[in-house]
Amino acid sequence: MDTLLLSRIQFASNISFHILFPTITIALGWVLLFFRWRFARTGQEKWMEAYMFWVKVFALSFALGVVSGITMSFQFGTNWPGFMETVGNVAGPLLAYEVLTAFFLEAVFLGIMLFGARKVAPWLHITATALVAFGTTMSAFWILVLNSWMHTPQGYELRDGVVHATDWWAIIFNPSLPYRLSHMLLASGLTVAFLIAGVAALRRLIGDRSPSSATQLRFGLTLGALLIPAQILMGDLHGLNTLAHQPAKVAAMEGNWETGPNVPLVLFALPDQEARENRFELAIPNGASLILTHDPDGVVPGLNDFVAEDGTILHPPVAPVFWSFRVMVATGMAMLVLSWAGVALMWRRGGPSHLPRLFLMATVPMAFSGWVATLAGWYVTEIGRQPWLVTGVLSTAEAVGPVAAPMVLSTLIAYLVVYALLMAAYIGVIVHLARRAALGKPPTREKPGTDQPIAVPAE
Template sequence: MDTLILSRIQFGANISFHILFPTITIALGWLLLFFKLRFNSTQDGKWMEAYQFWVKIFALTFALGVVSGITMSFQFGTNWPGFMEKVGNIAGPLLAYEILTAFFLEAVFLGIMLFGFSKVPNWLHTGATVLVAFGTTMSAFWILVLNSWMHTPAGFELRDGVVHATDWMAIIFNPSMPYRLGHKLLASGLTVAFLVAGISAFRMLIGDRGASVRATFKTAVVLAAVLMPLQILMGDKHGLNTLEYQPQKVAAMEGNWETQGNVPLVLFAIPNEETRENHFEVAIPNVASLILTHSFDGVVPGLNDFVAEDGTKMHPPVAPVFYSFRIMVGIGFLMLAVSWAAVYFMLRKRRGVEGVPKLMLWGFLGMTFSGWVATLAGWYTTEIGRQPWLVEGVLTTAAAVGDVPPSMVLSSLIGYLVIYAVLLVAYISVIFYLARKASNKTGETLWAQLKPTAPINQPAE
């Protein structure tokens, strides 16, 4: 493998590891705020117990996100110098805005969230939670502004082959930014919903039926049931936007080779780029046209339209985009089915969390990190689907890679993979360790440690 392929694999590995952690912190910050506001309004100790448990996981996740983000940013200089040389006038300020408006908020006020409950006024502790939650969202905003601009660049001009900004509002609010941001924020909410539901289910399965655990499980399930339909609607809007600005990506997602109407929705196939066809195709007639054009006979672009006369393919590699898209959608519909089924059991005979079958608790435990899988699948769909462009229509991936010996890239890639594997196992192990440790304490004991002079008030659900 040459430097280009190895550098792409290395950056893909780095960003795959990094994206796991902001995906959690973005929404978990707001869920912590919900727990704190519920405690403020009810003085019910179960909400503060939930807050104290999940803020530890938030801090752990934030730390890993920061560390992995630093190593990822180094690669702009070591592996992809052409990127900053070409578009640094736009990428540099956007990355700086993310640090100035988001990272500082999270770093400064996280300490108050972790250690300040009994040391600062309640309003200040709540305010710190607000600012940290806001900071995580602003961080996502600026990163997705840059990423969206790379997909749908706007507000710039080329001078001597270098990109210069001409309209920052057009750059920030580029055509795909609202859809990409909304899709990512909802994905973060779903990731956290199933993480919280899965860990809460684990605690219930090992015998912890405390009010805090039941409250967090119920909150997470309802959150997932509400967000998943919204994500389906946002995904549809995002897909239509992609069809307009990146039709070759949509063609790869659908496995559609010829531009035509009445295009079927391919549920499964094995795309073959050599013969330009799908093998073992299982499809529903006309449905792809209906989804993408809202008409059964609507015309959907085909991959064969994106091949130059000399045979050069100006479309992404089909198989990874095709399969990753189906993994993302499949997990999404599984999330919808599981969350709605759990809500049904909770409403049935008004039994609440106690009405959820044990088998379904095992299901939630198994889907604890399902949001990660769906997020990575969606990320691969959108990023591989951009190839061969790094910045659509402006800079190709091949033109941005640095002149680094393949052996050097390979050695650093192996080092990254080993370290990331160890860190990922450690992270998951620590989460379950904290869950087991918390389940060994009663809510009354923990609440007494947090606020010795406060009355205990934990009514039944």
């Protein structure tokens, strides 16, 4: 493997690890604000218990996100110097805006949010939580502005091979930003919804019958049930936008080789890029045309249109994009089934306290389903942009630095080892917090038909 491929794998590993934690903190900040507001309105301790549990997860996620983000930013200079040399006049200010409008806001009020629940006035603690939540969203906004611009660049001109901004409004509000930002915010909401539901289900299985665990389970399943239809709709709109601006990516997602109408929706296949065909294909007739153009006779682009006369491949690697897309969709369908089934069961059985044990056991492994869907979607987006780093402006090969391949390989191995240890520790801490919360509760049993526990008399 040469320097280019190793550098791509290294950056992919770094950003894959990094994105997991902002995916949690973006939405979790707003969820914490809701918990804190509900406690202020009702005075019910279960809401403060939920806040105090999940604010620990927020703090841990925030810390890992910041550290991995700093490491990732160094790679712009070490592995990808051509990126900043070519588009630094756009990327630099956008990253600076993220620091000025988001990171400082989070840093200033995070301490009050984490440690001030019982020490400052309620209005101040709620305000601090709101500002931190707003800061995480603004951070996502600026990062996705840059990422979207890299996919659909607007508002610039090239002078001697260097990008210069000509219209900052066009740069910020580039054609793919509204769809990419909405898709990511909904993905964060779903990640948090299923994380809360999965951890609450684990606590219930351990024996926690507190009002707080029941409320969190209801909240997570209900939030997931509300957000997943919105995400499916936004995914459709995002796909139409991608079809308009990045047809090669859509062709790879669909595994479609020839441009034409009545293109089937491929459910399963083994794309063979060398032979330019799919093997063992299972497809629904006209499905891709109907989904992408809303017309069964609609024309869908094919991968063979993106091969130069000299044989140079101008489309992304097919198999990774094809399979990542299907993993994302399959995970979304599992979210839809589980959350809607959970809401239906709660409605029929009188609340989360009466959910079957089998359903709770199915909910626990879904705790990190949001991560699976987010990573799969991110791979579709980023691998699907290849061979471009900035579409039509800068190729990935042009941006890579002259670092020796063995050096890149050694640092890649070090990154993977450290990230594996950190991931194991992160999940271990969440499980430990769940067990401690569950086992620290006094024995209780529920009143029939309610979620309210009553104390079990000591024997």
